[in-house]
Amino acid sequence: MVSEATYLFPNESKVNELVNVLKEKKIGVVAHFYMDPEVQGVLTAAQKQWPHIHISDSLVMADSAVKMAKAGCKFITVLGVDFMSENVRAILDQAGFNEVGVYRMSDERIGCSLADAAATSTYMEYLEPASRSTSLHVIYINTKLETKAYAHELVPTITCTSSNVIQTILQAFAQVPDLTLWYGPDSYMGANIVELFQQMTVMTDEEVSAIHPEHNVDSIKKLLPRLYYYQDGTCIVHHLFGHEVVEKIKEMYCDAFLTAHLEVPGEMFSLAMEAKRRSMGVVGSTQNILDFIKDRVKESLDRNIDDHLQFVLGTESGMVTAIVAAVRSLLEPAKSSSQGANVTVEIVFPVSSESISTPSLNSVEVGDIILPVVPGVASGEGCSIHGGCASCPYMKMNSLSSLLTISRHLPDEENRLSAYKAERFKLQTPNGQSVADVGCEPILHMRNFQATKKLPDKLVDQILHTKDKGVSV
Known part of the structure; x- marks a missing residue:
């Protein structure tokens, strides 16, 4: 937390x-929310002078x-893991834009446990049926x-994405009769989706319809037996938000x-x-988490009364930098107003008990923002040198020195x-097609869905003719 706070005020030089x-x-920079806080702090400040810097989730x-x-x-320099580049x-x-070069930040593989x-x-083999x-x-x-x-x-x-997966699944079942749907690879997300749909079976038809207008309680009950999810895929960071963290939060x-x-x-999902x-x-x-926090802060400021807001952050530690920067941008104008209310924000982040070496590190203040630490899991794969800190070691391979060296x-x-160069795929699929071309098609299907709120006709036709393909892997 100390490093997260320090890098909100990066060295000007x-x-x-x-x-x-x-x-x-003429270099653009795209970076993920989970990157190293030093890099994130410098990039956030640099955006004010060079607009071609963007920090977001992987899709954007x-x-x-x-x-x-x-x-x-x-x-384009990419600060993330290899599938992002x-x-x-x-x-x-x-x-x-074939002529635009794309560069990663390490000469080693930047992996991802989920990918x-x-x-x-x-x-x-899971998909073969x-x-x-x-x-x-x-x-x-x-x-x-x-x-x-x-x-x-x-x-x-x-x-x-995690923000559109529910609507994608519900629309698919509404649009294609007798559909069987296979989700993957995140096992926790798959289980959480099933749990969410099971909760919908005890809602009213009106409540279900508010989530998706073409569904009711009966349709949700009917889709559940035809919804499968992969059982062996996890993100090593989100895996850390288990029993001890939940008990401490409660x-x-x-x-x-x-x-x-x-x-x-x-x-953690149920909580x-x-x-x-x-x-x-x-x-x-x-992005949903960031937007939720910003909206609650705006609502508090609009009420114009003294308030203290607490947020428990259930995701990777790199998000703290983006959240604190966004909240500060909302609070500082209000603070400068003589008639503005005093609103403070507390961001609670679960980390390992071993990460807290002294009581003085239990809380860090950045203006009107407090970053306390809640002891979480004792240890875990994919953490910093301190232990179970919910920090992705792969994302932290994206250093400021690498960005500067590559750019020079x-x-x-x-x-x-x-x-360091993100090479084009020269591989072919089992049917002899370009991996790049075939691999982009599911992304383009999602783009179409985002624009129209329906599965594209091409995808529906592919679904209806699945049994005729006879492809073997």
Whole structure:
């Protein structure tokens, strides 16, 4: 938490150094919310001088890269894990920007436990029965392009995010009679989706219709036996939000706003869902969480009375930087007003008991924002040197020094950066098609769904003819 707070006020010389090289070389930067706090702090400050910097969840990163290419950027640097740079490269090519270079931040592989779980023969074996029925495969966007391609050739596939997965599934069942749906690879998210639908079976028809207008209690009951999810895929970070964290939250922060990513284990999901029913919580994507917190702060400011807001953050620690920056931007104008109310915000983040070395580190103050620490799991894979801190080690491979070094060497006329370049896929699918082309199609199906709120006709036709494909993997 100390580092998260410190980097909200980055060194000006580092900011200016980065801005100068980005401007000179016409380099755009797309970065994920979960990256290192130092990098995030510098990038947030640099955005004020160079507009082609964007920090977001994984889906929007590729969209932002296309906008930067349209605005004249010659290179895109990607601060994330490898499947994100793959997506950026493929989407830029689809948009006609083949000449724009895409660079990752390490000469080593930047992996992802969840994406790796789907890049296996076991995952394809899970999907194999789907190829023999009227089926749709809904795959989480946080997977490799190669996985999307192989899956789509086996069974019609559409990508989803944690913010649109529920609507995607409900629309698919409403639009395609007798559909069987296969979700993957995140096991916690799959279990949480099933739990959510089971909760809908005890709602009224009106309450169900408010979630999706073409459904009622009976239709939800009928779809549940035809909904499958992969049983062996987890994010090593969200896996940490288990029993001990939940018990501490219940004990110490029962009146706080609760936020949880859809990937967290069932106990944390249920706790946040119960809070959501009381209008005291949100379950969804990183962007959903950020928007929820901002909306609650705005509501408090609009009431113009002294208030103290507590938010429990149920996702990766890198989100703290983006949240504190957003909240500060709302609170500072109100604080400067002589008639404004005194609103303070407390962000509670679950970390390992071993991460708290002294009582003085239990809370950090940044203006009107307090960052307390709630002891969580004792240890866990995928954490910092302190233990179970819910910090992704792969995301932390994206350093400020790497970004500066790569940017200085662009354009790479001497081919020094070959290990950092996001290469185009030269592989072919089992049916001899381009992995890049086939892998992008599920993403484009989702784009269509986002625009129209319906599955595209092409995808529906693929679903209805699944049994005729006869593809073997």
